Amino acid sequence: MDKNYDAAAVEERWYARWEEAGCFAADPNAEGEPYAIVIPPPNVTGRLHIGHALNNSIQDILVRWKRMQGYNAVWIPGTDHAGIATQSVVERELRKEGLDRREMGREAFVDRVWAWKEEYGSTIIRQLRKMGCSCDWERERFTMDEGLSDAVKEVFIQLYDEGLVYQGDYIINWSPGLLTALSDDEVEYEEVNGKLYHLRYPVEGGEEGEYIVVATTRPETLMGDVAVAVNPRDSRYSDLKNKKIILPVIGRELQVIEDDYVDPEFGTGIVKITPAHDPNDFDMGRRHDLTPINVMNPDATMNEGAGPYAGMDRFEARKKLMADLEAQGLVEKVEDHLHKVGHCYRSKTVIEPRLSRQWFVKMKPLAEKAMEAVDSGELKFVPERWNKVYMNWLTNIRDWCISRQLWWGHRIPIYYADSTGEVWASRETPTQSPQGATDIRQEEDVMDTWFSSWLWPFSVHGWPEESDALNKWYPSNDLVTAPDIIFFWVARMVMAGIKFRGEIPFDTVYLHGVVRDKEGNKQSKSLGNSIDPLKVIEEFSADALRFSLITLNATGQDVRIGPNDFEMGRNYSTKIWNAARFLQMQGELAEAQGMDADRLSSDDRHLLLRMHECIRDCTENLERYRFNEYSHSLYSFIWNDICDWYVEYAKGPIHSGDEALKQHTLAVAHLAFSTALRMLHPLMPFLTEELWANMGYQGEAEFLMKSAWPQPLSQDQRTAWGLSQETMNFVEAKRDLIRAARQLRSDYNLKPSQMIDYIVVPARPELQEALDMEKASIEGFIRGTLCVDSAYEPQGAAPGLLSKSGHVYMPVDGLIDVEAERERIAKQLKETEGHIQRGQGRLSNEKFISKAPPEVVEQAQEQQRTLVEKADKLRLLLKSLGA
RNA sequence: GGGCGAUUAGCUCAGUUGGUUAGAGCGCAUGCUUGACAUGCAUGAGGUCACAGGUUCGAAUCCUGUAUCGCCCACCA
Numbered sequence: 001m002d003k004n005y006d007a008a009a010v011e012e013r014w015y016a017r018w019e020e021a022g023c024f025a026a027d028p029n030a031e032g033e034p035y036a037i038v039i040p041p042p043n044v045t046g047r048l049h050i051g052h053a054l055n056n057s058i059q060d061i062l063v064r065w066k067r068m069q070g071y072n073a074v075w076i077p078g079t080d081h082a083g084i085a086t087q088s089v090v091e092r093e094l095r096k097e098g099l100d101r102r103e104m105g106r107e108a109f110v111d112r113v114w115a116w117k118e119e120y121g122s123t124i125i126r127q128l129r130k131m132g133c134s135c136d137w138e139r140e141r142f143t144m145d146e147g148l149s150d151a152v153k154e155v156f157i158q159l160y161d162e163g164l165v166y167q168g169d170y171i172i173n174w175s176p177g178l179l180t181a182l183s184d185d186e187v188e189y190e191e192v193n194g195k196l197y198h199l200r201y202p203v204e205g206g207e208e209g210e211y212i213v214v215a216t217t218r219p220e221t222l223m224g225d226v227a228v229a230v231n232p233r234d235s236r237y238s239d240l241k242n243k244k245i246i247l248p249v250i251g252r253e254l255q256v257i258e259d260d261y262v263d264p265e266f267g268t269g270i271v272k273i274t275p276a277h278d279p280n281d282f283d284m285g286r287r288h289d290l291t292p293i294n295v296m297n298p299d300a301t302m303n304e305g306a307g308p309y310a311g312m313d314r315f316e317a318r319k320k321l322m323a324d325l326e327a328q329g330l331v332e333k334v335e336d337h338l339h340k341v342g343h344c345y346r347s348k349t350v351i352e353p354r355l356s357r358q359w360f361v362k363m364k365p366l367a368e369k370a371m372e373a374v375d376s377g378e379l380k381f382v383p384e385r386w387n388k389v390y391m392n393w394l395t396n397i398r399d400w401c402i403s404r405q406l407w408w409g410h411r412i413p414i415y416y417a418d419s420t421g422e423v424w425a426s427r428e429t430p431t432q433s434p435q436g437a438t439d440i441r442q443e444e445d446v447m448d449t450w451f452s453s454w455l456w457p458f459s460v461h462g463w464p465e466e467s468d469a470l471n472k473w474y475p476s477n478d479l480v481t482a483p484d485i486i487f488f489w490v491a492r493m494v495m496a497g498i499k500f501r502g503e504i505p506f507d508t509v510y511l512h513g514v515v516r517d518k519e520g521n522k523q524s525k526s527l528g529n530s531i532d533p534l535k536v537i538e539e540f541s542a543d544a545l546r547f548s549l550i551t552l553n554a555t556g557q558d559v560r561i562g563p564n565d566f567e568m569g570r571n572y573s574t575k576i577w578n579a580a581r582f583l584q585m586q587g588e589l590a591e592a593q594g595m596d597a598d599r600l601s602s603d604d605r606h607l608l609l610r611m612h613e614c615i616r617d618c619t620e621n622l623e624r625y626r627f628n629e630y631s632h633s634l635y636s637f638i639w640n641d642i643c644d645w646y647v648e649y650a651k652g653p654i655h656s657g658d659e660a661l662k663q664h665t666l667a668v669a670h671l672a673f674s675t676a677l678r679m680l681h682p683l684m685p686f687l688t689e690e691l692w693a694n695m696g697y698q699g700e701a702e703f704l705m706k707s708a709w710p711q712p713l714s715q716d717q718r719t720a721w722g723l724s725q726e727t728m729n730f731v732e733a734k735r736d737l738i739r740a741a742r743q744l745r746s747d748y749n750l751k752p753s754q755m756i757d758y759i760v761v762p763a764r765p766e767l768q769e770a771l772d773m774e775k776a777s778i779e780g781f782i783r784g785t786l787c788v789d790s791a792y793e794p795q796g797a798a799p800g801l802l803s804k805s806g807h808v809y810m811p812v813d814g815l816i817d818v819e820a821e822r823e824r825i826a827k828q829l830k831e832t833e834g835h836i837q838r839g840q841g842r843l844s845n846e847k848f849i850s851k852a853p854p855e856v857v858e859q860a861q862e863q864q865r866t867l868v869e870k871a872d873k874l875r876l877l878l879k880s881l882g883a
Numbered sequence: 884g885g886g887c888g889a890u891u892a893g894c895u896c897a898g899u900u901g902g903u904u905a906g907a908g909c910g911c912a913u914g915c916u917u918g919a920c921a922u923g924c925a926u927g928a929g930g931u932c933a934c935a936g937g938u939u940c941g942a943a944u945c946c947u948g949u950a951u952c953g954c955c956c957a958c959c960a
Contacts, residue, residue: 003920189956196960216960229960263959271960280958339959385887389955392886396957483955514954551908552896557888558953560895567922568908574922582919620899628897632907647919739926745914746926752917783917835904848940856902856941863903 005577007541011686024134028472032072036473040481043082048127050515053533057546059480064682068709078141083409083449132685141460143452151459152410160425164362171282174354176300177347180405189340196337200330204244213332215267220318223306224295227273232258257288276355359403366495367394373504382510382625383556402448409446454492457505479506513558543684544569551631589696595667603649604668606731609723610641612713652780737805741782744810756784763806794880829874839864
């Protein structure tokens with residue numbers, strides 16, 4: 001094995017081998033319980049960012065782990081056609097060439113987008129491979145594939161036939177930047193410092209110069225006013241309804257309506273009603289039978305309805321109008337006003353509520369069953385708190401505006417025959433209408449991108465066709481995503497799954513946090529603070545990227561990460577690589593005789609028991625979606641138990657000259673190490689697979705990724721090997737002795753070459769023999785000899801430390817600073833006395849004795865005895881130092 | 884206006900159902916080119932667990948309130 005680990009070469013090589021050997025490909029007819037994950041399909045325009053890296057690391061851990069556990073596991077990859085995003089990208093490209101999609105025509109433009117998709121659309125998919133993602137690429141899907149398009153069509157038509165899809169004139173969120181309608185969820189509200197304009201509307205039929213004052217944040221909609229409204233209980237305006245209000249500029253007569261919606265406390269208590277440009281006004285308009293007047297064009301310039309302002313941009317019109325009103329003395333005042341303004345999530349332009357004809361899905365009937373799924377516990381969120389968010393959204397769900405005025409997307413399968421006035425839905429492109437008309441045209445609008453994504457868990461398997469894959473892997477098991485798409489995607493998938501397959505699409509939704517920078521800002525391209533996962537892979541490795549992301553990210557919490565955090569993963573890889581080199585340098589695995597149960601030393605037993613615990617912890621933590629804890633338990637098992645202690649211990653037996661002992665020890669080491677590699681594989685697939693091959697573990701399984709996930713040791717096995725808590729305690733005590741000896745050396749600045757004759761006075765008589773027997777292994781750690789002597793009384797300069805094994809003395813005349821030593825021990829004594837006092841308080845408390853569980857009391861008593869003993873020894877020691 | 888999350892070592896964060904002397908990584912200090920590893924080893928310093936009450940034999944952990952930061956939802960013109 002090379003001295004250095006060449007991650008880049010190893011990662012590329014193994015990914016190719018896995019793919020060639022078909023390791024990722026799943027067969028629905030193969031053995032094993034099904035386990036499936038569908039990827040949250042990234043936008044086809046997307047490039048891998050750090051959030052994807054986290055999201056996909058988690059999915060890959062789950063699917064690799066389940067595969068090793070013997071499940072028939074599949075991870076279905078794919079991309080989303082991302083209507084708005086993709087169309088924008090291609091339009092931008094066209095602009096650079098001086099082209100415009102309107103001039104090209106729809107068909108040519110869509111062809112162009114397809115061409116773009118073929119060329120650039122797989123960027124993110126390539127990047128997922130770099131990360132080591134074990135997706136079944138043969139099953140890769142795209143939301144505009146033929147099959148998925150059929151699913152979309154099928155669903156639309158079914159819903160249309162059931163009356164759950166309808167067309168209507170409503171106020172929708174209009175993006176003037178994209179010239180399309182958006183769903184409510186695609187609007188981002190931002191707090192902005194705006195103005196509240198108080199405008200005077202003349203009153204006719206009253207006194208000369210009489211006016212009312214209305215408050216508005218959007219004066220440019222004034223030309224669309226058709227009424228003013230007051231609260232019926234507002235006594236100030238009870239006689240207003242008999243008067244006529246004159247709309248400034250236009251001179252239109254406005255009626256006065258009364259509506260409970262109006263808040264008398266806000267502004268002047270009078271609201272201008274503009275049904276075509278405000279959702280609340282639209283509702284009121286319907287209640288009072290008012291005809292809306294639209295004063296804007298789709299691009300948010302004013303139309304002819306806006307009179308003198310026609311043709312102006314909405315904000316320019318606002319300025320001009322205010323100046324004109326000011327000149328006419330119609331402005332009461334203008335106040336600063338902090339309020340939320342909706343922005344388009346893609347183009348960032350200010351959303352214009354706009355009255356238009358759109359297609360909607362009735363959501364209430366779908367939502368009810370989706371709520372039941374959580375109520376019954378069938379569907380679980382991790383962390384659980386997201387239940388509430390999900391339920392809250394479904395409870396207040398509104399109809400879903402699914403039509404988009406775009407060209408890139410699933411065109412709505414609705415046809416019109418103008419001569420007969422027919423409107424119908426059709427799976428096939430019709431040549432004539434049901435009544436025989438031939439002047440037919442298809443609806444121009446396409447569907448919201450999410451209208452294909454909500455079918456993803458079953459459309460990927462070819463639905464509406466039945467298939468083995470669909471039957472095997474629907475429903476899937478875990479969905480891994482970020483909380484920001486609970487509404488867009490998760491909830492809608494649940495609804496679609498229940499509606500069209502009769503089963504929820506997954507049983508657990510794991511929601512991970514957002515990746516932020518060290519200052520806590522969300523990482524984003526626009527902030528320029530984003531870490532490029534590919535650069536991390538280049539500089540550190542894919543394994544390091546995965547390790548650091550997972551280890552630093554607590555379940556469901558946001559994670560702050562800086563560029564240096566990936567060193568942790570790199571260092572870990574190096575450490576493991578070197579541990580492997582050490583083992584390999586001791587000879588080929590074939591030479592190892594296998595472990596001999598009769599030869600197990602206390603260190604062997606300790607390691608095996610720690611291995612057992614680690615298997616148990618890793619499995620449990622993965623089951624509970626505690627990926628960071630899974631990583632931490634392995635990290636300390638490998639670094640502390642295997643490297644720091646066992647490998648150091650093993651050097652004794654290895655160099656003892658006893659070949660059988662050496663082989664036995666190596667066998668124990670290999671067992672622990674190979675088990676660790678298995679458990680680490682889902683997190684760091686490349687390094688572990690490389691070592692699996694280098695170490696010659698392939699006899700068990702050609703690919704580590706296809707080997708079995710380890711099982712905790714059975715009780716029988718543990719008994720047979722003598723793995724008990726007593727062994728653990730003894731080894732801990734022994735190591736504490738070693739730590740004490742090392743600390744003494746360190747405190748007195750001894751050179752490594754300085755050999756010392758340590759003396760230990762055993763804490764308990766039975767330790768005398770046990771420690772004596774382990775002298776050799778202890779001496780391997782402490783650079784000196786050890787004498788176990790319960791009769792020893794320190795004389796002269798013999799600093800000592802108390803360990804769990806007993807008092808460790810390091811007699812060194814003339815080498816130490818007695819005063820400093822005295823101080824140190826006095827400090828220790830004081831601490832100990834403090835603990836004793838606290839323990840005393842507890843133990844002398846009647847209620848503690850009577851109410852606390854017996855084992856806790858016993859534990860406290862035991863601890864107290866130890867502390868008292870420790871204090872006594874410290875006093876003795878102090879005395880020996882001449883205090 | 885509602886809801887949620889966070890507040891623990893200099894920094895980034897763990898801490899399962901309350902139970903020994905609250906942990907990790909990074910950083911810091913000291914000493915080590917020891918035959919796997921300086922991307923390392925050893926040792927150490929560093930915390931009244933945001934604040935105030937409460938429940939309990941016992942609270943970082945449970946309850947109430949307060950403060951600060953962040954996120955989500957909601958039609959206040």
